[in-house]
Amino acid sequence: MRGAAGVFQLKIKNKKFMLKVNLRHLEEHGLRLQGELPVAELDLGVNDELIRAEQPLRLDLSVELLHDAVLATGSLVLPLECECARCLKKFKFNLKLTGWAAHLPLEGEDKVAVDNDCVDLTPFVREDILLNFPQHPLCKPDCAGLKQKQTARKAGAAEKTAAAAWAELDKLKLK
Numbered sequence: 001m002r003g004a005a006g007v008f009q010l011k012i013k014n015k016k017f018m019l020k021v022n023l024r025h026l027e028e029h030g031l032r033l034q035g036e037l038p039v040a041e042l043d044l045g046v047n048d049e050l051i052r053a054e055q056p057l058r059l060d061l062s063v064e065l066l067h068d069a070v071l072a073t074g075s076l077v078l079p080l081e082c083e084c085a086r087c088l089k090k091f092k093f094n095l096k097l098t099g100w101a102a103h104l105p106l107e108g109e110d111k112v113a114v115d116n117d118c119v120d121l122t123p124f125v126r127e128d129i130l131l132n133f134p135q136h137p138l139c140k141p142d143c144a145g146l147k148q149k150q151t152a153r154k155a156g157a158a159e160k161t162a163a164a165a166w167a168e169l170d171k172l173k174l175k
């Protein structure tokens with residue numbers, strides 16, 4: 001179906017071809033890619049205890065053919081489940097790339113791989129998602145971390161502090 005702006009709307013259904021664009025189609029018209037990509041397809045390879053990516057990547061991209069390149073622009077949103085590195089509170093964080101753009105040359109040394117007239121955008125999306133992955137997730141920028149009792153001089157105070165910290169943790173986990 002042809003959209004109002006004369007741009008083809010392509011609803012993503014077959015996950016195998018999700019982020020591939022056919023250059024022959026692009027020669028005729030620009031493409032709009034809208035939909036959700038299962039996060040497994042991104043193959044992020046992130047092994048971080050504090051950050052989990054289990055929800056699909058939401059994307060809305062316009063793809064066009066320039067003289068000797070493919071230009072993809074639009075937005076990428078990846079919902080993440082994080083745990084604060086200081087206080088261990090769980091929080092949700094949307095990794096958003098709103099002005100995302102990828103310029104993929106079809107000529108020259110840096111030219112992009114073309115397979116059966118198709119260019120796969122997945123590696124470029126993956127790279128930029130990874131570059132923007134939070135390195136040190138915090139529930140808020142000034143998170144003070146777990147409240148710690150000030151130094152007590154009595155014997156056993158350290159153990160009590162530790163016990164209190166664990167109690168705090170248990171409370172947090174129950175929430």
Ligand SMILES: [Zn+2]
Binds near residue numbers: 138143145
């Ligand atoms: Zn925190």
